[in-house]
Amino acid sequence: MRFSGIPSEERAIEIAMSIKEGEWTLCENQSCQSANREEAVAWLKNIVSQISTWKKQNPAIPPATCFVFVHTPSEPVAFKIYDLSSLGCSFELSPPRWKAYLKGYEI
Numbered sequence: 001m002r003f004s005g006i007p008s009e010e011r012a013i014e015i016a017m018s019i020k021e022g023e024w025t026l027c028e029n030q031s032c033q034s035a036n037r038e039e040a041v042a043w044l045k046n047i048v049s050q051i052s053t054w055k056k057q058n059p060a061i062p063p064a065t066c067f068v069f070v071h072t073p074s075e076p077v078a079f080k081i082y083d084l085s086s087l088g089c090s091f092e093l094s095p096p097r098w099k100a101y102l103k104g105y106e107i
Contacts, residue, residue, distance in 0.1 A: 044100060
């Protein structure tokens with residue numbers, strides 16, 4: 001799957017609001033749970049709110065830093081969301097802290 005970064009929290013919420021009906025899997029680290037569309041939207045909005053808080057509290061983080069990545073923004077079926085530990089110099093990106101995907105699109 002190819003993912004695109006979402007540089008603004010407002011756009012991330014717009015995309016989250018457009019997710020499809022169905023059974024979603026929501027994961028934080030290795031802990032996963034099933035959810036319906038409404039629960040998935042609320043979960044995603046909560047995480048995006050946390051990201052907004054990080055950016056407001058830490059002016060060293062450029063405003064367009066991408067923490068949220070989505071597969072096909074026009075028809076989102078999977079998200080990968082990174083936390084502050086992903087920032088910095090590294091040869092490889094740490095695993096996402098959060099993942100959300102529609103059943104059948106395991107990532």
